[in-house]
Amino acid sequence: MTRDREATSRRILEAARDLFAEHGYDQVTMRMIASEAGANVALVNRYFGTKAALFAEALATGSTIEAVIAGDPAGLASRLAHRLAVRLQSGVTEPVTRMVDRAGTSPEIRAILHAHVEATVVKRIAAQLEGPRPEQRALLAATMILGTGSVRRLFGPGVIEEVAVEEVEERLREMFAICLRP
Amino acid sequence: MTRDREATSRRILEAARDLFAEHGYDQVTMRMIASEAGANVALVNRYFGTKAALFAEALATGSTIEAVIAGDPAGLASRLAHRLAVRLQSGVTEPVTRMVDRAGTSPEIRAILHAHVEATVVKRIAAQLEGPRPEQRALLAATMILGTGSVRRLFGPGVIEEVAVEEVEERLREMFAICLRP
DNA sequence: TTGACAAGTAAACAAGCGTCTACTAACTCT
DNA sequence: AGAGTTAGTAGACGCTTGTTTACTTGTCAA
Missing domain, CATH: 1.10.357 (Tetracycline Repressor; domain 2)
Structure with missing residues:
Protein backbone atom coordinates (compact mmCIF):
# COMPACT_ATOMS: atom_id res chain seq x y z
CA MET A 1 0.00 0.00 0.00
CA THR A 2 1.55 3.23 -1.17
CA ARG A 3 0.68 6.18 1.02
CA ASP A 4 -0.06 9.29 -1.03
CA ARG A 5 -2.48 11.83 0.34
CA GLU A 6 -2.76 13.79 -2.86
CA ALA A 7 -3.47 10.77 -5.03
CA THR A 8 -5.96 9.36 -2.56
CA SER A 9 -7.92 12.56 -2.20
CA ARG A 10 -7.99 12.95 -5.96
CA ARG A 11 -9.36 9.42 -6.34
CA ILE A 12 -12.00 10.24 -3.76
CA LEU A 13 -12.99 13.42 -5.57
CA GLU A 14 -13.25 11.63 -8.91
CA ALA A 15 -15.27 8.81 -7.42
CA ALA A 16 -17.58 11.34 -5.81
CA ARG A 17 -18.04 13.22 -9.08
CA ASP A 18 -18.86 10.07 -11.02
CA LEU A 19 -21.18 8.62 -8.42
CA PHE A 20 -23.05 11.86 -7.76
CA ALA A 21 -23.49 12.28 -11.50
CA GLU A 22 -24.72 8.74 -11.96
CA HIS A 23 -27.04 8.32 -9.00
CA GLY A 24 -27.65 11.73 -7.45
CA TYR A 25 -26.70 13.17 -4.12
CA ASP A 26 -29.19 11.34 -1.95
CA GLN A 27 -28.52 7.91 -3.36
CA VAL A 28 -24.77 8.05 -2.94
CA THR A 29 -23.31 7.15 0.44
CA MET A 30 -19.94 8.00 1.85
CA ARG A 31 -19.17 4.30 1.91
CA MET A 32 -19.92 3.98 -1.79
CA ILE A 33 -17.54 6.81 -2.53
CA ALA A 34 -14.81 5.37 -0.35
CA SER A 35 -15.23 1.93 -1.86
CA GLU A 36 -15.16 3.25 -5.42
CA ALA A 37 -12.02 5.22 -4.62
CA GLY A 38 -10.41 2.30 -2.83
CA ALA A 39 -10.06 4.34 0.31
CA ASN A 40 -11.30 4.25 3.87
CA VAL A 41 -14.54 5.99 4.76
CA ALA A 42 -12.91 8.05 7.46
CA LEU A 43 -10.54 9.57 4.94
CA VAL A 44 -13.41 11.02 2.96
CA ASN A 45 -14.51 13.01 5.95
CA ARG A 46 -10.97 13.82 6.95
CA TYR A 47 -10.06 15.28 3.59
CA PHE A 48 -13.34 16.93 2.62
CA GLY A 49 -15.12 17.61 5.88
CA THR A 50 -18.74 16.78 5.17
CA LYS A 51 -20.67 15.10 2.39
CA ALA A 52 -22.13 18.42 1.27
CA ALA A 53 -18.69 20.02 1.10
CA LEU A 54 -17.46 17.10 -0.98
CA PHE A 55 -20.42 17.55 -3.28
CA ALA A 56 -19.63 21.23 -3.71
CA GLU A 57 -16.02 20.42 -4.58
CA ALA A 58 -17.01 17.68 -7.00
CA LEU A 59 -19.41 20.10 -8.66
CA ALA A 60 -16.64 22.58 -9.26
CA THR A 61 -14.42 20.11 -11.12
CA GLY A 62 -14.70 18.80 -14.61
CA SER A 63 -17.40 21.00 -16.05
CA THR A 64 -17.35 21.45 -19.81
CA MET B 1 -61.63 10.90 18.95
CA THR B 2 -63.98 10.06 16.11
CA ARG B 3 -63.02 6.92 14.24
CA ASP B 4 -63.34 7.29 10.50
CA ARG B 5 -61.08 5.27 8.30
CA GLU B 6 -62.06 7.03 5.10
CA ALA B 7 -61.50 10.51 6.49
CA THR B 8 -58.19 9.55 8.06
CA SER B 9 -56.79 7.93 4.97
CA ARG B 10 -57.87 10.95 2.94
CA ARG B 11 -56.07 13.29 5.35
CA ILE B 12 -52.98 11.11 5.05
CA LEU B 13 -53.13 11.18 1.27
CA GLU B 14 -53.54 14.96 1.21
CA ALA B 15 -50.72 15.46 3.68
CA ALA B 16 -48.51 13.20 1.57
CA ARG B 17 -49.35 15.07 -1.61
CA ASP B 18 -48.59 18.46 -0.06
CA LEU B 19 -45.40 17.39 1.65
CA PHE B 20 -44.01 15.49 -1.32
CA ALA B 21 -44.74 18.50 -3.49
CA GLU B 22 -43.11 20.90 -1.08
CA HIS B 23 -40.01 19.00 -0.06
CA GLY B 24 -39.57 16.07 -2.43
CA TYR B 25 -39.75 12.36 -1.87
CA ASP B 26 -36.47 11.86 -0.09
CA GLN B 27 -36.92 14.68 2.38
CA VAL B 28 -40.36 13.63 3.52
CA THR B 29 -40.60 10.99 6.23
CA MET B 30 -43.52 8.79 7.13
CA ARG B 31 -43.57 10.47 10.52
CA MET B 32 -43.88 13.90 8.93
CA ILE B 33 -46.83 12.71 6.88
CA ALA B 34 -48.52 11.13 9.88
CA SER B 35 -47.96 14.22 11.99
CA GLU B 36 -49.29 16.56 9.30
CA ALA B 37 -52.36 14.37 8.90
CA GLY B 38 -52.84 14.06 12.65
CA ALA B 39 -52.63 10.30 12.42
CA ASN B 40 -50.42 7.56 13.74
CA VAL B 41 -47.43 6.44 11.72
CA ALA B 42 -48.53 2.83 11.67
CA LEU B 43 -51.75 3.81 9.94
CA VAL B 44 -49.87 5.22 6.98
CA ASN B 45 -48.29 1.86 6.34
CA ARG B 46 -51.49 0.03 7.14
CA TYR B 47 -53.57 1.99 4.65
CA PHE B 48 -51.05 2.52 1.87
CA GLY B 49 -48.54 -0.29 2.26
CA THR B 50 -45.19 1.33 1.60
CA LYS B 51 -43.89 4.85 1.20
CA ALA B 52 -43.39 4.36 -2.53
CA ALA B 53 -46.94 3.12 -2.96
CA LEU B 54 -48.21 6.15 -1.08
CA PHE B 55 -46.17 8.38 -3.35
CA ALA B 56 -47.66 6.75 -6.42
CA GLU B 57 -51.17 7.28 -5.07
CA ALA B 58 -50.47 10.88 -4.14
CA LEU B 59 -49.11 11.48 -7.62
CA ALA B 60 -52.32 10.26 -9.17
CA THR B 61 -54.53 12.72 -7.27
CA GLY B 62 -55.10 16.38 -7.81
CA SER B 63 -53.35 16.94 -11.11
CA THR B 64 -54.58 19.87 -13.17
C1' DT C 1 18.56 3.57 13.29
C1' DT C 2 15.17 5.80 15.49
C1' DG C 3 11.54 8.71 16.55
C1' DA C 4 7.98 11.80 15.14
C1' DC C 5 4.53 12.82 12.06
C1' DA C 6 1.14 11.78 8.82
C1' DA C 7 -1.63 8.28 6.08
C1' DG C 8 -4.66 4.75 6.63
C1' DT C 9 -7.77 1.57 9.29
C1' DA C 10 -11.43 -0.64 12.15
C1' DA C 11 -14.98 -0.02 14.91
C1' DA C 12 -18.26 2.36 17.10
C1' DC C 13 -21.34 6.34 17.70
C1' DA C 14 -25.82 8.66 17.71
C1' DA C 15 -29.50 9.66 14.98
C1' DG C 16 -32.91 8.77 11.69
C1' DC C 17 -35.30 5.85 8.65
C1' DG C 18 -39.39 2.56 7.06
C1' DT C 19 -41.86 -0.97 8.90
C1' DC C 20 -44.09 -4.23 12.06
C1' DT C 21 -46.14 -6.22 16.30
C1' DA C 22 -48.81 -6.22 20.34
C1' DC C 23 -52.05 -3.73 22.55
C1' DT C 24 -56.16 -0.40 23.67
C1' DA C 25 -60.47 1.55 22.79
C1' DA C 26 -64.37 2.76 20.10
C1' DC C 27 -68.09 1.39 17.16
C1' DT C 28 -71.64 -2.17 15.30
C1' DC C 29 -74.64 -5.89 15.23
C1' DT C 30 -77.38 -9.40 17.36
C1' DA D 1 -76.01 -5.55 27.08
C1' DG D 2 -72.30 -8.01 25.47
C1' DA D 3 -69.30 -9.99 21.89
C1' DG D 4 -66.72 -9.19 17.83
C1' DT D 5 -64.74 -6.31 14.61
C1' DT D 6 -61.77 -2.66 13.49
C1' DA D 7 -59.68 2.13 13.96
C1' DG D 8 -56.08 3.90 16.42
C1' DT D 9 -51.76 3.79 19.46
C1' DA D 10 -47.16 3.03 21.59
C1' DG D 11 -43.10 1.24 21.12
C1' DA D 12 -39.65 -1.42 19.44
C1' DC D 13 -37.12 -3.72 15.52
C1' DG D 14 -33.51 -3.91 12.25
C1' DC D 15 -31.07 -1.30 9.24
C1' DT D 16 -28.56 2.57 7.17
C1' DT D 17 -26.78 6.94 7.42
C1' DG D 18 -22.83 10.61 8.20
C1' DT D 19 -19.40 11.27 11.31
C1' DT D 20 -15.86 10.52 14.94
C1' DT D 21 -12.53 8.21 17.85
C1' DA D 22 -8.79 5.38 18.97
C1' DC D 23 -5.54 2.79 16.94
C1' DT D 24 -1.92 0.84 13.51
C1' DT D 25 1.40 1.34 10.03
C1' DG D 26 4.26 3.35 6.59
C1' DT D 27 7.57 7.28 5.54
C1' DC D 28 11.21 10.40 6.06
C1' DA D 29 14.25 13.67 8.46
C1' DA D 30 17.78 13.84 12.02
Missing part, protein backbone atom coordinates in the same frame (compact mmCIF):
# COMPACT_ATOMS: atom_id res chain seq x y z
CA ILE A 65 -20.51 23.49 -20.26
CA GLU A 66 -18.45 26.67 -19.97
CA ALA A 67 -16.60 25.72 -23.12
CA VAL A 68 -19.89 25.35 -24.99
CA ILE A 69 -21.13 28.72 -23.78
CA ALA A 70 -17.89 30.53 -24.47
CA GLY A 71 -17.04 31.44 -28.05
CA ASP A 72 -18.84 33.21 -30.81
CA PRO A 73 -22.16 34.60 -29.47
CA ALA A 74 -23.70 34.25 -32.93
CA GLY A 75 -23.31 30.48 -32.81
CA LEU A 76 -24.41 30.05 -29.21
CA ALA A 77 -27.89 28.78 -30.02
CA SER A 78 -26.48 26.22 -32.45
CA ARG A 79 -23.87 24.97 -30.02
CA LEU A 80 -26.36 24.60 -27.17
CA ALA A 81 -28.88 22.86 -29.42
CA HIS A 82 -26.25 20.41 -30.61
CA ARG A 83 -25.12 19.67 -27.10
CA LEU A 84 -28.67 19.02 -25.92
CA ALA A 85 -29.62 16.89 -28.90
CA VAL A 86 -26.59 14.71 -28.38
CA ARG A 87 -27.33 14.51 -24.70
CA LEU A 88 -30.92 13.42 -25.26
CA GLN A 89 -30.02 10.78 -27.76
CA SER A 90 -26.81 9.24 -26.53
CA GLY A 91 -25.78 7.68 -23.30
CA VAL A 92 -22.94 10.11 -22.91
CA THR A 93 -23.65 13.06 -20.68
CA GLU A 94 -21.68 15.57 -18.78
CA PRO A 95 -21.09 14.73 -15.12
CA VAL A 96 -21.87 18.20 -13.87
CA THR A 97 -25.12 18.50 -15.76
CA ARG A 98 -26.22 15.14 -14.53
CA MET A 99 -25.37 16.20 -11.05
CA VAL A 100 -27.74 19.11 -11.42
CA ASP A 101 -30.45 16.95 -12.93
CA ARG A 102 -30.26 14.40 -10.22
CA ALA A 103 -29.81 16.84 -7.43
CA GLY A 104 -30.91 16.01 -4.01
CA THR A 105 -33.72 17.97 -2.54
CA SER A 106 -32.35 19.19 0.75
CA PRO A 107 -32.13 22.97 1.11
CA GLU A 108 -28.39 22.87 1.59
CA ILE A 109 -27.71 20.97 -1.62
CA ARG A 110 -30.20 23.06 -3.52
CA ALA A 111 -28.36 26.20 -2.44
CA ILE A 112 -25.05 24.79 -3.62
CA LEU A 113 -26.56 23.90 -7.00
CA HIS A 114 -28.31 27.23 -7.32
CA ALA A 115 -25.03 29.05 -6.89
CA HIS A 116 -23.32 26.77 -9.36
CA VAL A 117 -25.93 27.03 -12.12
CA GLU A 118 -26.22 30.77 -11.69
CA ALA A 119 -22.47 31.30 -11.89
CA THR A 120 -21.56 28.84 -14.65
CA VAL A 121 -24.65 28.90 -16.85
CA VAL A 122 -26.94 31.89 -16.37
CA LYS A 123 -24.32 34.58 -15.76
CA ARG A 124 -22.12 33.35 -18.58
CA ILE A 125 -24.89 33.16 -21.11
CA ALA A 126 -26.21 36.54 -20.00
CA ALA A 127 -22.77 38.03 -20.49
CA GLN A 128 -23.00 37.13 -24.17
CA LEU A 129 -26.37 38.77 -24.77
CA GLU A 130 -27.19 42.19 -26.12
CA GLY A 131 -30.30 44.13 -25.22
CA PRO A 132 -32.36 44.53 -22.06
CA ARG A 133 -32.67 42.00 -19.25
CA PRO A 134 -30.09 39.51 -20.46
CA GLU A 135 -30.44 37.41 -17.31
CA GLN A 136 -34.13 36.78 -17.89
CA ARG A 137 -33.38 35.42 -21.33
CA ALA A 138 -30.43 33.41 -20.09
CA LEU A 139 -32.81 31.91 -17.57
CA LEU A 140 -35.03 30.67 -20.36
CA ALA A 141 -32.03 28.98 -21.92
CA ALA A 142 -31.25 27.43 -18.55
CA THR A 143 -34.82 26.17 -18.48
CA MET A 144 -34.17 24.20 -21.64
CA ILE A 145 -30.81 22.94 -20.47
CA LEU A 146 -32.17 21.72 -17.16
CA GLY A 147 -35.35 20.43 -18.79
CA THR A 148 -33.31 18.26 -21.11
CA GLY A 149 -31.65 16.84 -18.06
CA SER A 150 -34.96 16.05 -16.41
CA VAL A 151 -36.34 14.37 -19.50
CA ARG A 152 -33.25 12.30 -19.95
CA ARG A 153 -33.32 11.37 -16.30
CA LEU A 154 -36.91 10.19 -16.48
CA PHE A 155 -36.94 8.65 -19.94
CA GLY A 156 -33.38 7.42 -20.20
CA PRO A 157 -30.94 7.84 -23.09
CA GLY A 158 -32.14 7.12 -26.59
CA VAL A 159 -35.43 8.89 -26.01
CA ILE A 160 -34.89 10.67 -29.32
CA GLU A 161 -35.14 8.30 -32.27
CA GLU A 162 -32.07 8.07 -34.43
CA VAL A 163 -33.83 9.38 -37.53
CA ALA A 164 -35.27 12.36 -35.67
CA VAL A 165 -32.09 13.65 -34.06
CA GLU A 166 -31.33 16.25 -36.70
CA GLU A 167 -34.85 17.53 -36.78
CA VAL A 168 -34.97 17.81 -32.99
CA GLU A 169 -31.67 19.64 -33.00
CA GLU A 170 -33.03 22.13 -35.52
CA ARG A 171 -36.11 22.77 -33.40
CA LEU A 172 -33.94 23.21 -30.33
CA ARG A 173 -31.80 25.71 -32.24
CA GLU A 174 -34.83 27.79 -33.13
CA MET A 175 -36.05 27.65 -29.55
CA PHE A 176 -32.72 28.83 -28.24
CA ALA A 177 -32.74 31.61 -30.80
CA ILE A 178 -36.03 32.84 -29.34
CA CYS A 179 -34.63 32.73 -25.81
CA LEU A 180 -31.49 34.59 -26.67
CA ARG A 181 -32.60 37.25 -29.13
CA PRO A 182 -32.74 40.81 -27.76
CA ILE B 65 -52.09 19.76 -16.01
CA GLU B 66 -54.46 17.53 -17.96
CA ALA B 67 -56.97 20.36 -18.01
CA VAL B 68 -54.38 22.70 -19.48
CA ILE B 69 -53.43 20.20 -22.16
CA ALA B 70 -56.99 19.29 -23.04
CA GLY B 71 -59.00 21.70 -25.13
CA ASP B 72 -58.42 23.48 -28.40
CA PRO B 73 -55.16 22.21 -29.96
CA ALA B 74 -54.65 25.56 -31.66
CA GLY B 75 -54.34 27.33 -28.31
CA LEU B 76 -52.17 24.67 -26.66
CA ALA B 77 -48.93 26.61 -26.97
CA SER B 78 -50.52 29.71 -25.48
CA ARG B 79 -52.04 27.85 -22.57
CA LEU B 80 -48.81 26.05 -21.73
CA ALA B 81 -46.81 29.28 -22.00
CA HIS B 82 -49.19 31.06 -19.68
CA ARG B 83 -49.10 28.27 -17.17
CA LEU B 84 -45.30 28.21 -17.14
CA ALA B 85 -44.91 31.97 -16.95
CA VAL B 86 -47.23 32.11 -13.97
CA ARG B 87 -45.41 29.24 -12.39
CA LEU B 88 -42.02 30.87 -12.77
CA GLN B 89 -43.15 34.16 -11.39
CA SER B 90 -45.56 33.35 -8.60
CA GLY B 91 -45.31 31.23 -5.54
CA VAL B 92 -48.28 29.17 -6.59
CA THR B 93 -47.46 25.92 -8.28
CA GLU B 94 -49.18 22.70 -8.97
CA PRO B 95 -48.49 19.91 -6.48
CA VAL B 96 -48.01 17.23 -9.08
CA THR B 97 -45.55 19.24 -11.15
CA ARG B 98 -43.58 20.10 -8.07
CA MET B 99 -43.54 16.47 -7.17
CA VAL B 100 -41.93 15.71 -10.49
CA ASP B 101 -39.45 18.56 -10.14
CA ARG B 102 -38.40 17.51 -6.73
CA ALA B 103 -38.45 13.85 -7.42
CA GLY B 104 -36.26 11.56 -5.51
CA THR B 105 -33.55 9.78 -7.35
CA SER B 106 -34.06 6.16 -6.48
CA PRO B 107 -34.80 3.91 -9.45
CA GLU B 108 -38.16 2.89 -8.05
CA ILE B 109 -39.40 6.44 -7.66
CA ARG B 110 -37.99 7.44 -11.01
CA ALA B 111 -39.93 4.63 -12.65
CA ILE B 112 -43.15 5.79 -11.01
CA LEU B 113 -42.55 9.35 -12.21
CA HIS B 114 -41.59 8.23 -15.69
CA ALA B 115 -44.85 6.39 -16.07
CA HIS B 116 -46.79 9.35 -14.74
CA VAL B 117 -45.18 12.00 -16.97
CA GLU B 118 -45.44 9.80 -20.02
CA ALA B 119 -49.11 9.07 -19.45
CA THR B 120 -50.34 12.48 -18.33
CA VAL B 121 -48.10 14.85 -20.28
CA VAL B 122 -46.33 13.32 -23.26
CA LYS B 123 -49.06 11.00 -24.50
CA ARG B 124 -51.76 13.62 -24.06
CA ILE B 125 -49.86 16.34 -25.83
CA ALA B 126 -48.88 13.93 -28.58
CA ALA B 127 -52.52 13.00 -29.06
CA GLN B 128 -53.24 16.61 -29.99
CA LEU B 129 -50.54 16.86 -32.64
CA GLU B 130 -50.74 16.43 -36.39
CA GLY B 131 -47.88 15.24 -38.54
CA PRO B 132 -45.11 12.69 -38.09
CA ARG B 133 -43.53 11.65 -34.79
CA PRO B 134 -45.89 13.48 -32.46
CA GLU B 135 -44.24 11.94 -29.39
CA GLN B 136 -40.85 13.40 -30.20
CA ARG B 137 -42.34 16.86 -30.35
CA ALA B 138 -44.40 16.32 -27.23
CA LEU B 139 -41.16 15.35 -25.55
CA LEU B 140 -39.69 18.73 -26.39
CA ALA B 141 -42.67 20.38 -24.77
CA ALA B 142 -42.14 18.18 -21.73
CA THR B 143 -38.55 19.37 -21.68
CA MET B 144 -39.74 22.93 -21.24
CA ILE B 145 -42.35 22.00 -18.66
CA LEU B 146 -39.88 20.04 -16.56
CA GLY B 147 -37.15 22.62 -17.12
CA THR B 148 -39.38 25.34 -15.73
CA GLY B 149 -39.80 23.18 -12.68
CA SER B 150 -36.06 22.77 -12.28
CA VAL B 151 -35.39 26.48 -12.62
CA ARG B 152 -38.07 27.35 -10.17
CA ARG B 153 -36.78 24.74 -7.77
CA LEU B 154 -33.26 26.10 -7.92
CA PHE B 155 -33.98 29.82 -8.16
CA GLY B 156 -37.18 30.03 -6.19
CA PRO B 157 -40.40 31.86 -7.11
CA GLY B 158 -40.18 35.39 -8.42
CA VAL B 159 -37.21 34.56 -10.60
CA ILE B 160 -39.00 36.37 -13.43
CA GLU B 161 -39.22 40.09 -12.81
CA GLU B 162 -42.73 41.50 -12.67
CA VAL B 163 -42.21 43.77 -15.67
CA ALA B 164 -40.83 40.93 -17.79
CA VAL B 165 -43.57 38.38 -17.23
CA GLU B 166 -45.52 39.16 -20.37
CA GLU B 167 -42.45 39.20 -22.53
CA VAL B 168 -41.26 35.87 -21.10
CA GLU B 169 -44.68 34.39 -21.70
CA GLU B 170 -44.58 35.49 -25.32
CA ARG B 171 -41.17 33.91 -25.81
CA LEU B 172 -42.38 30.72 -24.19
CA ARG B 173 -45.38 30.70 -26.51
CA GLU B 174 -43.16 30.95 -29.57
CA MET B 175 -40.92 28.20 -28.22
CA PHE B 176 -43.88 25.90 -27.64
CA ALA B 177 -45.09 26.67 -31.15
CA ILE B 178 -41.79 25.39 -32.51
CA CYS B 179 -42.04 22.21 -30.43
CA LEU B 180 -45.56 21.45 -31.46
CA ARG B 181 -45.71 22.37 -35.12
CA PRO B 182 -45.79 19.45 -37.60
